[in-house]
Amino acid sequence: MTALMRPALELSGVSRSFGAVRALSGVTLTIEAGKCLGLVGHNGAGKSTLMNILAGALRPDQGTLLFDGQTMDNVTVASAQKLGVRCVFQELSLCPNLTVAENARVLHPSIKGLGWRKRAGKLIGDMLDRIFPGHDIKPDALAADLSIGRRQMVEIARAFTVTDGGQLRLVILDEPTSSLDATTARQLLAFVREEIRTGVSCILISHMLGEVLDYSDQIAVMKNGQLVATGPVSDFDRQSLVDLMSGGEHPDRGVHARAAHKFENAPIAVRAERAGRGLPFIARHGEVIGLAGLAGHGQTEFLVSVYDAAKKSRSEIHVDGEVCFVAGDRQSDGVFPLWSIADNIAVNSLRVLRNRGLLARSLEHALAQKWGSVMNIKAPSLEDEILSLSGGNQQKALFARALATTSSVVLMDDPMRGVDIGTKLDVYDIIAKEAAEGRSFVWYTTEFEELEYCDRIYVFQNGRIVSELAGDEITEVGVIGSSFKDSNAA
Numbered sequence: 001m002t003a004l005m006r007p008a009l010e011l012s013g014v015s016r017s018f019g020a021v022r023a024l025s026g027v028t029l030t031i032e033a034g035k036c037l038g039l040v041g042h043n044g045a046g047k048s049t050l051m052n053i054l055a056g057a058l059r060p061d062q063g064t065l066l067f068d069g070q071t072m073d074n075v076t077v078a079s080a081q082k083l084g085v086r087c088v089f090q091e092l093s094l095c096p097n098l099t100v101a102e103n104a105r106v107l108h109p110s111i112k113g114l115g116w117r118k119r120a121g122k123l124i125g126d127m128l129d130r131i132f133p134g135h136d137i138k139p140d141a142l143a144a145d146l147s148i149g150r151r152q153m154v155e156i157a158r159a160f161t162v163t164d165g166g167q168l169r170l171v172i173l174d175e176p177t178s179s180l181d182a183t184t185a186r187q188l189l190a191f192v193r194e195e196i197r198t199g200v201s202c203i204l205i206s207h208m209l210g211e212v213l214d215y216s217d218q219i220a221v222m223k224n225g226q227l228v229a230t231g232p233v234s235d236f237d238r239q240s241l242v243d244l245m246s247g248g249e250h251p252d253r254g255v256h257a258r259a260a261h262k263f264e265n266a267p268i269a270v271r272a273e274r275a276g277r278g279l280p281f282i283a284r285h286g287e288v289i290g291l292a293g294l295a296g297h298g299q300t301e302f303l304v305s306v307y308d309a310a311k312k313s314r315s316e317i318h319v320d321g322e323v324c325f326v327a328g329d330r331q332s333d334g335v336f337p338l339w340s341i342a343d344n345i346a347v348n349s350l351r352v353l354r355n356r357g358l359l360a361r362s363l364e365h366a367l368a369q370k371w372g373s374v375m376n377i378k379a380p381s382l383e384d385e386i387l388s389l390s391g392g393n394q395q396k397a398l399f400a401r402a403l404a405t406t407s408s409v410v411l412m413d414d415p416m417r418g419v420d421i422g423t424k425l426d427v428y429d430i431i432a433k434e435a436a437e438g439r440s441f442v443w444y445t446t447e448f449e450e451l452e453y454c455d456r457i458y459v460f461q462n463g464r465i466v467s468e469l470a471g472d473e474i475t476e477v478g479v480i481g482s483s484f485k486d487s488n489a490a
């Protein structure tokens with residue numbers, strides 16, 4: 001067989017446990033050269049563990065890895081990289097205190113000597129231009145100053161860069177579009193299709209089943225640490241993937257827009273005047289309001305300003321009641337990494353968990369149990385460390401933290417990053433139920449489907465609200481049209 005026809009990578013009987021948790025159990029999988037393999041599975045199914053093994057970041061307890069037909073023992077991150085394996089992890093790994101160019105240099109130590117910064121900047125800048133034409137990321141920008149979406153773009157572009165003498169054989173993308181808006185996500189997926197034509201293989205891990213079905217050649221489905229199905233993409237559709245992942249626990253209820261409610265007479269929960277800076281914003285009690293537009297156009301900043309206004313009043317924003325915030329960037333704004341799952345859930349509810357001035361552990365435990373179970377958090381015990389959870393399960397804990405509070409306004413900053421389809425559908429139901437009881441949700445999302453769960457949406461452009469859409473006006477075309485419309489028209 002020629003190198004291009006040979007499978008790029010074969011895994012045979014790979015298992016891995018963490019204490020009592022069997023994360024992978026006898027996984028046998030072939031990744032063809034020049035093909036895109038879509039990998040799906042519920043939160044905690046074992047996808048990231050498998051990718052960590054391929055990338056040399058974790059050792060399997062059992063099983064073998066064959067690269068180009070050769071058995072690889074003791075794969076390390078360095079040896080995997082030398083073989084041309086790159087991984088874009090769900091938990092982004094750029095060094096925050098380095099610039100974009102310096103972060104590129106971390107992957108390519110061969111860039112050295114006089115002018116290395118310039119060369120590293122050109123390498124990453126050129127790749128960003130290829131994958132995301134029209135991006136606005138500067139090579140000398142500090143990673144910490146970039147939004148999560150832009151950090152994700154840099155991390156993806158870096159994975160595809162190659163220097164003299166290097167090679168690219170397999171790129172693993174774990175939830176690569178979770179912080180990208182629809183336009184940027186499409187740019188990436190089109191680039192992946194182009195790249196695999198050159199013989200590079202790709203593993204695309206995603207909870208967005210549409211993109212897996214549209215852009216993969218083959219699909220592998222995982223459930224509870226095992227591979228439950230593999231085959232060409234034509235063997236699967238959305239419903240069969242949902243059935244395989246959940247074992248029928250989560251029938252695909254599909255997207256169903258919220259029934260049209262009348263809110264004109266409901267009291268206002270949030271009002272933002274934003275005079276001279278675009279349209280005013282109003283959220284009434286019981287309303288689910290979406291924030292849309294291209295990623296990084298001021299939606300997160302708006303949520304933060306509403307949060308600040310509720311804590312100390314600001315003349316241009318009025319908030320009626322308490323607010324809570326569900327962060328999408330769980331790494332930097334969300335989890336308390338040294339705490340247990342239960343402590344992470346209960347931290348915003350300490351006021352109601354006191355008994356004679358002291359924290360009542362039994363109340364905390366009951367609250368964490370209740371919301372851990374509502375959010376279906378998969379863990380042997382809620383006393384385990386939060387970092388022992390898979391990425392999607394950590395995100396569920398942040399949701400549980402917000403919903404467990406008595407806040408009347410829930411601010412959500414693209415909160416479904418990495419959450420599996422079954423849980424997402426459950427969360428949408430919870431949001432609808434809580435809204436019916438009077439809570440307001442202000443929900444920034446980069447997933448168009450989620451906007452269909454909103455009563456009204458505001459489209460942002462360059463930090464301003466440029467459109468308000470309601471009911472039938474909430475269509476993908478309507479949102480994209482508003483996102484790109486002449487900003488002076490608002």
Ligand SMILES: Nc1ncnc2c1ncn2[C@@H]1O[C@H](COP(=O)(O)OP(=O)(O)OP(=O)(O)O)[C@@H](O)[C@H]1O
Binds near residue numbers: 044046047389391418
């Ligand atoms: N470092 C760790 N310590 C303890 N348990 C872990 C660790 N890493 C993963 N696990 C457990 O292994 C199982 C598989 O996790 P993994 O992260 O591979 O799932 P996943 O399919 O990638 O999930 P997600 O879609 O949420 O990212 C989970 O039960 C998780 O809690």
